[in-house]
Amino acid sequence: MTRLAFDDYLGHLREDSGRFRAVLTGCDPAARVPGCPEWTAADLLWHLTEVQQFWARIVRDRPTGPSRDWVEPQRPASYDALLAAFDEHSAALAAALEAADPAEPAWSWSEEQTVGFTFRRQAHEALIHRLDAEQTAGDVSPLDPELAADGVDEALAVMFGGTPPWGTFTGLPQYVRVDLTDRDESVWVQVGHFTGTDPESGTHHDGIADVSVVPDPGGEPDVVVDGPAGAIDAWLWRRGDDREIRVAGDRAVYDHFRRAVDQPLD
Numbered sequence: 001m002t003r004l005a006f007d008d009y010l011g012h013l014r015e016d017s018g019r020f021r022a023v024l025t026g027c028d029p030a031a032r033v034p035g036c037p038e039w040t041a042a043d044l045l046w047h048l049t050e051v052q053q054f055w056a057r058i059v060r061d062r063p064t065g066p067s068r069d070w071v072e073p074q075r076p077a078s079y080d081a082l083l084a085a086f087d088e089h090s091a092a093l094a095a096a097l098e099a100a101d102p103a104e105p106a107w108s109w110s111e112e113q114t115v116g117f118t119f120r121r122q123a124h125e126a127l128i129h130r131l132d133a134e135q136t137a138g139d140v141s142p143l144d145p146e147l148a149a150d151g152v153d154e155a156l157a158v159m160f161g162g163t164p165p166w167g168t169f170t171g172l173p174q175y176v177r178v179d180l181t182d183r184d185e186s187v188w189v190q191v192g193h194f195t196g197t198d199p200e201s202g203t204h205h206d207g208i209a210d211v212s213v214v215p216d217p218g219g220e221p222d223v224v225v226d227g228p229a230g231a232i233d234a235w236l237w238r239r240g241d242d243r244e245i246r247v248a249g250d251r252a253v254y255d256h257f258r259r260a261v262d263q264p265l266d
């Protein structure tokens with residue numbers, strides 16, 4: 001799947017951040033967020049503010065990683081002050097990205113260590129949290145199909161797939177093809193297992209269900225999942241149901257796939 005141009009990621013980041021802000025402006029600060037039930041609208045607003053502030057600093061200052069002297073920003077007490085803080089830090093992120101070369105090196109928690117990672121990741125962060133805001137306010141609008149298609153690939157390859165250096169992905173000879181019916185595009189996923197011990201938490205993972213995005217292996221898939229890009233993107237992020245999604249093929253392989261991607265994402 002072809003990625004979007006970096007200018008397009010930046011445009012979507014600005015547009016979806018603006019929509020996020022507009023929807024939450026008139027929302028009850030205490031309203032619950034359906035996709036993250038433990039959050040209120042005010043919590044959601046502060047979450048994206050913190051995220052965009054953090055990545056603006058990464059792009060602007062280029063630290064080698066989250067430093068120990070990093071001071072968590074203090075959450076404003078009032079909703080109006082939360083909105084003002086979001087305006088400030090969202091504008092700072094957009095400005096930092098606009099001034100940067102996507103090919104330049106920059107830290108990320110992913111295998112991809114360039115500014116380009118932040119262009120793409122933060123466009124999708126804004127998109128999904130825009131959807132959170134709309135669901136909270138009861139004013140949902142369609143996801144852009146091109147960005148959502150890229151979001152399906154990013155969710156499967158980066159958020160659910162992507163093996164950290166301290167772990168191992170062991171693939172099985174079984175494949176799921178995700179067809180995006182409104183984009184004439186597909187994502188191939190190999191199912192398998194992940195094993196490794198997180199050096200920070202000490203948690204050991206032993207053969208848990210995992211996925212890896214792969215090139216077309218040249219054969220027939222064991223499972224086909226198909227639907228519009230927006231519906232599948234929201235479904236993968238647990239922000240939407242499967243009413244527009246169809247599944248055909250080996251049920252055991254599909255169940256393995258679902259175990260791997262049925263994880264909460266904030």
